Amino acid sequence: xxxxxxxxxxxxxxxxxxxxxxxxxxxxxxxxxxxxxxxxxxxxxxxxxxxxxxxxxxxxxxxxxxxxxxxxxxxxxxxxxxxxxxxxxxxxxxxxxxxxxxxxxxxxxxxxxxxxxxxxxxxxxxxxxxxxxxxxxxxxxxxxxxxxxxxxxxxxxxxxxxxxxxxxxxxxxxxxxxxxxxxxxxxxxxxxxxxxxxxxxxxxxxxxxxxxxxxxxxxxxxxxxxxxxxxxxxxxxxxxxxxxxxxxxxxxxxxxxxxxxxxxxxxxxxxxxxxxxxxxxxxxxxxxxxxxxxxxxxxxxxxxxxxxxxxxxxxxxxxxxxxxxxxxxxxxxxxxxxxxxxxxxxxxxxxxxxxxxxxxx
Amino acid sequence: xxxxxxxxxxxxxxxxxxxxxxxxxxxxxxxxxxxxxxxxxxxxxxxxxxxxxxxxxxxxxxxxxxxxxxxxxxxxxxxxxxxxxxxxxxxxxxxxxxxxxxxxxxxxxxxxxxxxxxxxxxxxxxxxxxxxxxxxxxxxxxxxxxxxxxxxxxxxxxxxxxxxxxxxxxxxxxxxxxxxxxxxxxxxxxxxxxxxxxxxxxxxxxxxxxxxxxxxxxxxxxxxxxxxxxxxxxxxxxxxxxxxxxxxxxxxxxxxxxxxxxxxxxxxxxxxxxxxxxxxxxxxxxxxxxxxxxxxxxxxxxxxxxxxxxxxxxxxxxxxxxxxxxxxxxxxxxxxxxxxxxxxxxxxxxxxxxxxxxxxxxxxxxxxxxxxxxxxxxxxxxxxxxxxxxxxxxxxxxxxxxxxxxxxxxxxxxxxxxxxxxxxxxxxxxxxxxxxxxxxxxxxxxxxxxxxxxxxxxxxxxxxxxxxxxxxxxxxxxxxxxxxxxxxxxxxxxxxxxxxxxxxxxxxxx
Numbered sequence: 086x087x088x089x090x091x092x093x094x095x096x097x098x099x100x101x102x103x104x105x106x107x108x109x110x111x112x113x114x115x116x117x118x119x120x121x122x123x124x125x126x127x128x129x130x131x132x133x134x135x136x137x138x139x140x141x142x143x144x145x146x147x148x149x150x151x152x153x154x155x156x157x158x159x160x161x162x163x164x165x166x167x168x169x170x171x172x173x174x175x176x177x178x179x180x181x182x183x184x185x186x187x188x189x190x191x192x193x194x195x196x197x198x199x200x201x202x203x204x205x206x207x208x209x210x211x212x213x214x215x216x217x218x219x220x221x222x223x224x225x226x227x228x229x230x231x232x233x234x235x236x237x238x239x240x241x242x243x244x245x246x247x248x249x250x251x252x253x254x255x256x257x258x259x260x261x262x263x264x265x266x267x268x269x270x271x272x273x274x275x276x277x278x279x280x281x282x283x284x285x286x287x288x289x290x291x292x293x294x295x296x297x298x299x300x301x302x303x304x305x306x307x308x309x310x311x312x313x314x315x316x317x318x319x320x321x322x323x324x325x326x327x328x329x330x331x332x333x334x335x336x337x338x339x340x341x342x343x344x345x346x347x348x349x350x351x352x353x354x355x356x357x358x359x360x361x362x363x364x365x366x367x368x369x370x371x372x373x374x375x376x377x378x379x380x381x382x383x384x385x386x387x388x389x390x391x392x393x394x395x396x397x398x399x400x401x402x403x404x405x406x407x408x409x410x411x412x413x414x415x416x417x418x419x420x421x422x423x424x425x426x427x428x429x430x431x432x433x434x435x436x437x438x439x440x441x442x443x444x445x446x
Numbered sequence: 447x448x449x450x451x452x453x454x455x456x457x458x459x460x461x462x463x464x465x466x467x468x469x470x471x472x473x474x475x476x477x478x479x480x481x482x483x484x485x486x487x488x489x490x491x492x493x494x495x496x497x498x499x500x501x502x503x504x505x506x507x508x509x510x511x512x513x514x515x516x517x518x519x520x521x522x523x524x525x526x527x528x529x530x531x532x533x534x535x536x537x538x539x540x541x542x543x544x545x546x547x548x549x550x551x552x553x554x555x556x557x558x559x560x561x562x563x564x565x566x567x568x569x570x571x572x573x574x575x576x577x578x579x580x581x582x583x584x585x586x587x588x589x590x591x592x593x594x595x596x597x598x599x600x601x602x603x604x605x606x607x608x609x610x611x612x613x614x615x616x617x618x619x620x621x622x623x624x625x626x627x628x629x630x631x632x633x634x635x636x637x638x639x640x641x642x643x644x645x646x647x648x649x650x651x652x653x654x655x656x657x658x659x660x661x662x663x664x665x666x667x668x669x670x671x672x673x674x675x676x677x678x679x680x681x682x683x684x685x686x687x688x689x690x691x692x693x694x695x696x697x698x699x700x701x702x703x704x705x706x707x708x709x710x711x712x713x714x715x716x717x718x719x720x721x722x723x724x725x726x727x728x729x730x731x732x733x734x735x736x737x738x739x740x741x742x743x744x745x746x747x748x749x750x751x752x753x754x755x756x757x758x759x760x761x762x763x764x765x766x767x768x769x770x771x772x773x774x775x776x777x778x779x780x781x782x783x784x785x786x787x788x789x790x791x792x793x794x795x796x797x798x799x800x801x802x803x804x805x806x807x808x809x810x811x812x813x814x815x816x817x818x819x820x821x822x823x824x825x826x827x828x829x830x831x832x833x834x835x836x837x838x839x840x841x842x843x844x845x846x847x848x849x850x851x852x853x854x855x856x857x858x859x860x861x862x863x864x865x866x867x868x869x870x871x872x873x874x875x876x877x878x879x880x881x882x883x884x885x886x887x888x889x890x891x892x893x894x895x896x897x898x899x900x901x902x903x904x905x906x907x908x909x910x911x912x913x914x915x916x917x918x919x920x921x922x923x924x925x926x927x928x929x930x931x932x933x934x935x936x937x938x939x940x941x942x943x944x945x946x947x948x949x950x951x952x953x954x955x956x
Contacts (some may be wrong), residue, residue, distance in 0.1 A: 213815070222751055272815070272818065352744055396484075408839070408880070409647075409839075410645065410647060420647060420648075421931075421943055424940035424942060424943040424946045425940075425942035426941050426942075427942075428902070428943070428946055429942055430908065431909065432902055432906050433905075433906045434909060438910075439804070440797060440803055441797070441804030441805055441837060443801075443806070443842070
């Protein structure tokens with residue numbers, strides 16, 4: 086079990102006060118070198134505390150009474166979590182941001198990942214099929230080339246990026262906007278479990294803290310700060326992704342965007358980014374790998390000669406997605422033959438079945 | 447004097463003999479009916495009194511006791527009117543014969559002495575026959591029902607008076623003539639012919655496979671896609687009812703009081719469409735009379751649940767037992783009865799709450815959570831019992847539909863019958879009839895697939911994220927596809943096609 090110094094414990098206690106903003110915590114900590122003093126003799130700080138925020142003095146006194154260190158340690162141990170402080174050697178230098186470096190980080194999983202080369206992939210929570218495909222293929226290629234994929238475990242692009250990395254057997258880091266013992270959104274539970282096993286889960290927030298709207302912009306700064314660069318695969322113009330992009334710009338990170346359909350709302354954000362001279366265009370994962378002078382890994386698929394029927398179907402799908410009936414008319418195959426051919430191609434990963442009896446490449 | 451008349455009562459679909467004993471004693475004039483009779487039977491006293499008077503007899507001005515034996519089972523219905531009346535006449539020596547002892551007497555009386563039809567006659571006649579009774583006196587309106595049962599003599603009477611004259615030998619009545627079931631079968635016709643459903647080739651193919659192998663099927667498609675029409679047309683491609691099946695169906699309909707009295711037997715496979723507000727008793731049976739529910743009325747036919755996720759979750763879950771066993775046990779305070787419930791389930795649903803998910807023309811406004819919540823209304827164990835899940839095309843694909851002739855129900859039905867015949871031979875001594883009923887052992891025995899197909903299935907599981915439990919379903923469906931083609935061995939193409947019928951397992955639906 087990891088042990089914490091008195092100073093560290095005091096900082097953890099401070100983090101446990103949910104009503105307090107990060108700014109207030111920093112302001113309180115700036116009052117003294119020994120944070121435990123704040124809890125031991127709150128009266129000394131009373132005047133200053135009240136200046137900083139609403140009845141902070143009260144909250145600190147309440148916490149001193151209610152916070153059970155034993156229980157905290159037991160719980161931390163039981164969920165295999167721990168707290169990382171700035172003075173720890175594992176604490177990445179790149180997180181020591183000028184103004185708003187985190188005071189501490191709660192984590193679960195493999196801390197060694199922080200010393201690896203990280204790359205962030207972010208985007209909309211409601212990606213189109215295009216956005217899904219782009220995210221998946223870029224995440225796979227970048228993970229294969231040795232990057233640890235960083236994202237926010239949100240719906241949509243985040244989850245797809247994490248999954249792609251894990252499926253490649255690579256590592257991934259999730260920075261989340263709630264306590265590390267909470268799964269949000271619930272549908273990512275399996276992903277959450279896999280990341281706690283094979284990846285790293287980071288959060289600035291105390292155990293059990295709910296995901297609040299303002300947490301997400303805060304954690305976005307950490308996503309970009311952790312990474313060498315940030316890739317936006319698909320995002321609308323008012324997407325929260327743009328907050329990450331702005332942080333990345335401030336932090337001087339490399340920013341890549343994948344262009345999208347100019348008529349699609351979900352691509353407005355990424356397309357606008359391309360107007361910014363600081364953003365780079367990425368139309369192939371290799372573009373990013375070239376920039377970092379990395380070697381891409383060729384996808385190794387078993388080469389197999391397609392049969393005549395398979396070629397027919399593949400050719401029919403080349404320009405655009407087609408409905409099953411259209412394919413029947415174009416290829417002239419029988420129902421059974423076409424179904425069988427489609428399944429074989431699908432299993433080979435050459436085509437995809439889409440909702441509504443559509444097929445596409 | 448004491449009189450004893452034979453009659454029958456129903457428990458579920460089984461009849462049991464009831465002895466009606468009537469004794470007339472000195473005392474204040476009143477009728478007392480004992481032996482756990484329900485209200486309808488208690489009121490029979492009034493009907494009997496009036497109909498005796500209106501038939502030219504007189505009701506004894508004494509104390510009349512009617513006992514229904516066995517005395518410890520609850521009896522219901524109005525079918526004891528006639529036997530009670532006959533018993534009273536015999537006990538008061540107005541009926542000058544003991545011939546009534548040779549008959550089982552059933553019937554409801556109206557106040558003028560005419561007979562009215564009763565429910566559940568078919569079930570009673572069959573049970574009676576099994577217990578060695580061959581002569582019955584029944585209301586004439588139930589004649590058709592009796593005509594299909596060979597080996598009994600059913601005498602139809604119109605009124606109490608006619609019954610008495612018959613018993614006394616004053617007038618002669620011939621027993622109901624036996625009718626052949628095959629003749630009745632010819633008259634049937636389905637509302638929707640398969641050829642009336644235009645396009646929808648995937649869905650129609652899936653329907654054919656489902657019927658051929660007895661598989662349950664789920665149709666997924668936007669509103670107005672024609673899911674209900676497709677479901678209705680399915681009865682026309684199902685094999686004809688056999689006589690045994692028809693009798694079983696008729697028994698249920700007769701007990702539920704839904705039988706068409708003129709026809710007397712059900713010749714069409716039932717197609718039941720309970721509304722989605724249906725309660726659990728309405729679906730599986732119950733109520734204070736433990737009547738059969740929709741699942742039993744759909745026995746040997748189709749239970750169509752339109753907009754399946756709209757049904758109450760608890761109601762859907764009750765379908766699990768009948769889907770597994772083909773029977774349903776209804777337990778009530780008074781009795782526990784078992785009804786048959788061997789039906790093909792056809793469910794339909796939208797792909798999402800707004801119905802436009804996957805459409806190229808309409809925009810789906812549902813959030814991913816809303817879609818998941820919608821899909822989650824169908825529980826895993828329930829979906830597990832639905833072998834085929836297929837997408838039905840929206841109206842916007844009308845122009846894609848082939849202009850050629852659509853195949854008629856008749857020719858599809860022929861293929862289905864051939865496939866069923868193969869299955870019947872295969873499972874001749876297995877106690878099952880269709881591929882869908884195969885258990886794991888039988889699947890291992892009859893569904894071996896080539897190595898190539900094995901490989902494909904394995905990569906299909908990985909690539910298409912099919913759930914593990916899908917594998918047995920795929921094998922069963924592949925077996926049916928092979929049977930439809932008359933192939934002895936399952937080929938890779940059959941497995942490949944079967945994989946296409948697992949829409950809900952697919953990633954894009956989550």
